[in-house]
Amino acid sequence: MQQSAVPELARADTRPIHWVATATAVAGVIALSSLVQPGPATAAQPTHATEARPAPAPTATTPPGTTGVTFPLDCGPVEAVVAHQADGDLDGDGKPETVAVVHCDAAMGTPPDAVYVLTRSTGDGRPRIVATLVQPTDRLTVTDLGLSARTVTATLLGYSSDDVPSCCPDVRKPAAWRWNGHAFLRSTPADTRGV
Template sequence: MQPLPGADLPHTHPRAVHWVATAAAMAGVIALAALIQPPSVAAGNDGKGAHAGRPAPGPDPDSATYPLDCAGTEPEVYKHGSADFDADGRAETVAVVRCRSAAGTPPSGMYVLSSTKPGVSPHVTATLVDPAEGMSVGEFAVRENEISATLLGYSSPDVPRSKPDKQRKVTWKWDDGRFGLTAEPVPGTQV
């Protein structure tokens, strides 16, 4: 049997270097394809609207001014989360804030922050928990159009401020341009 014409040429015999070069070229093509995507895919837009992708990050809660009188100390943000409640492509930030204290647990305020432009200080657009109510915020979570928290309180002025003896789970849902509050029954009560 005679070899096919050109079968004895050096470039027709695969060597390891040929396989390595082919693999490297394929890896380069795959990496380039991952970087270059149509604009709707790169923005996370699945065709459900202009803001269907991930929203811009929420405002920085540490740069806001809160309606909280801390008698000479600065308020501290000790919990926060963000979500785009109004679906405008810019996330709002929910901040749980309290005055700094050396002892006990000062009451919490829970505020929703918005910012109209990057670089502009955010402003409070909603107060969900007013510190004047004397409650603290325990567990806290922010999801899509919902904020959930466990509010901690005191049955009397005699209860130490470091040991709340009342609690209630609450949820705020964004609906029709405002937050609606739903509270679960107080533990130990019958519905």
């Protein structure tokens, strides 16, 4: 007869008293575990409506586009084209404006630029021109258009006299425009120089 390595397991005969003892032990463990409760939770609790919450981020507003805008340029048989544009909030109302450099799409020469500020109409939201920063009659070409800290900046290329051909501007002037609450005021830094 072969003997088991573990003598306690060699006996396979169980009596009902063994089952009663096992059931009593399991019931005792369950009863004891219901008496022992975990400590209070230390995780962050959800915010209640009465507590202060940070203000939601402002909703971004789309700047007005230039498509479909009738610019006040007399271009004859050719169309007005937008050469450059920049977007940003110029008047501090939280809604962006668009600054557009526009000229006639001439086949030859260097047509003069105009610079317009567009905003959205309060009624239908369509773009509309609210200011003219550079007139086409000024005979200027506008480069380096930018918008920063509610200020429009650009470099204006012009002519020292009417004898200078329109292909070859010989004066370069930096310019800046800032809204003062009533109008855009232009400032010209002192470093105006020839091209």
